[in-house]
Amino acid sequence: MKFEVDKDLCIGCGQCQATCPEVFEIESDGRAHAYVDKVDEDLEADARDAMEGCPTVAISCPNDEE
C-alpha cells in the first residue's frame, strides 16, 4: 500500500506526521511527504488514520482507486 501527499493542498499542519511518523514527515519546504513507498500492513491502519485526519484532504491512497 502506498500513500501520496498533494503538496498543493497540504498546509503543513503536521497532523499526519504526529499520527503516523513511520510514513509521513514534514519536509524542508514545510509540506508533508509520504516517504515510504510500500507501507507495511501493521502500519496501514495508522497511515489511514493520518489520511482521514488530514484537514485539507491532501493525502490519497492510489491503491484505493485501482
Ligand code: SF4
Ligand atoms: S495532515 Fe494534511 S495538511 Fe497536515 S501536514 Fe499532513 S498532509 Fe499536510
